[in-house]
Amino acid sequence: MQKRYLGQHEVGAIGLGAMSLGGMYGPTDEAESFATLDAAREAGISHIDIANIYGMGRSEAVVGAWLKARRIAPGQGVVLATKAAIIPGPPRQINNEAAYLRAELEASLKRLGRDHIELFYLHRREAERPVEEVAGSMQRLVEEGKIGGYGLSEVSPATLRRAHAVHPVMAVQNEYSLWTRLPELGLISACAELGVSFVAFSPLGRGIFGDQPLARPMDPFRSQNPRFSAVNLPENLAAVARFRAFALARGYSCPALALAWILHQAPHLLPIPGTRAALHLRSWGKAEQIRLGAADLAEIAQILPAGFAAGARYAASQRTGVESYC
Template sequence: MSSSTVPSTTLGTDGPVVGIQGLGCMGMSEFYGETDTAEALATLDRALELGVTLFDTADIYGNGENEKLIGPFVRANRDRVVLATKFAIERRLDDPTYRSVRNDPAYIRQAVDASLSRLGVDVIDLYYMHRHTPEVPFAESVGAMAELVQAGKVRYLGLSEVTGAELREAHAVHPITALQSEWSLFSRDVERSAVSAAAELGVGFVPYSPLGRGFLTGAFANAAELGGGDFRNYQPRFTGDNAAHNAALLTPVHKIAAAHGATPAQVALAWVQQQAEVHGLTVVPIPGTRKRSRLEENTAAASLRLSAEELAALEPIAAQVTGDRYPDMSSTSAARE
């Protein structure tokens, strides 16, 4: 399938109008090995040409470097770009392995100002709590986020990796526009409670890793093929016996792709996008890429329709996947269901 301009939708009931596919920018700065910066920046421009308007980053990606990287692009196209960034995961420059989740109001106020400075903008369109710690009540953390809206620093609020009950609790404090969590043919934890809660509340759903971190594309069958500097080497489902088992599950994806003259990536994205109809909510996946060729492949999936029979053939895959999404699942919604 050739590339095409993606149509637009409203993110949730009252959110911004965005292309029905966004772009995850994380890999442009970290986690997936070396990056060709010039090609990454060209990919941002091409995305906008193709109707992609939601650009997703976070303060921890590259320890702030990702926000700095996309800042000039955002500023040059401010009237067309819907900028999303996140706070909550604290890192330390002197210890690359350190991670701490912070939702306290003082930290939130500090984090937003730091992101605004790195991005070089006056307002963030969509500001996510990247991870939730039950140690801080939503009344405090979402209350502090609501103050950012009142102060004009943020337009819309989002959450990431929360359960349905947590989404309802947060939404009662201040309207939540979007929920961003992992959702793909390989990861369907969110269907336990978060998806139905989002549909009920009119919250848009933004699936991250809709291509299973590239595994669903067939680009690699084991993380050992990827070399050093790639964080997929530490994800259980892409290594050892799990990888071999999970690669074998992709047979129906390849079969459906061949029938449509499409790629496995396009089938995987089409499946995610059609969950909007299945569950009755807005779904805007944010596949990440650093290359224009992959971007064009991904955006073409917006026009691919899978039949009921094809959806049924893909239905059993997630239940058969072996290996967790992360080495440590403690900060994900799945751990609190």
């Protein structure tokens, strides 16, 4: 697989978002999760992204068990990232206190079977707490050898700059895809300027860019999301159907082309699509081999212009801690 940099780590250009391994988008089991992780490694994926709340620790435990079963030690080709700060509700709360982040990190390391992790994200920013204080907390974890570097998720360019001035930020993780383009308004360019990797989560639009059109009803998360409502979903499916036809006419799967589009936007972008099935992973695993010319990109822009998606990307209950900046 083509390589890119996540901080100082050379990783596959495409990573794996492991939220689905915790059952967030439907039931799964350890055998299926292990098969998915094995397929990811075979495809050249070396960057695995998790969080403490994915399945309330289940995703981390599954990845930790897989690492142990496959005898993959730290530094043997798998770069891990996890996150903390969200306290699930209702109502959802955000805690950036140093003691809380440290305790959650220790619990994550125990589930992963590690005493160190390459990247530790602030999953959401607590608006009332100065981000400089949080950056200082992360710096101490780096100095103690608990983490290789820290990241921020769903933040504004201004927050990135303030944190980076205290201690360099390794990566920013925000939603970015053909139907979520907000990071183009300053965040992607700020990351490039500061030498910060940009990790694109939900690069397949939470399944909208899958091989098959989505149908309702769905899991609890998407069933509350405005873009998947009974009113908005048909409009979004119709738009993506045109893109899917464009991809198939050129011999690509819809998810592979959606990932290739992201990779063509800038060299510091690393998409992390998620799946709980090895079969789905194989449908997009070679996306980095797709080469898109100016004419291809122009046609995609006509089919799916920026802002085409009907509905907000989060419901009010899902927006806690997400920074707006435009």
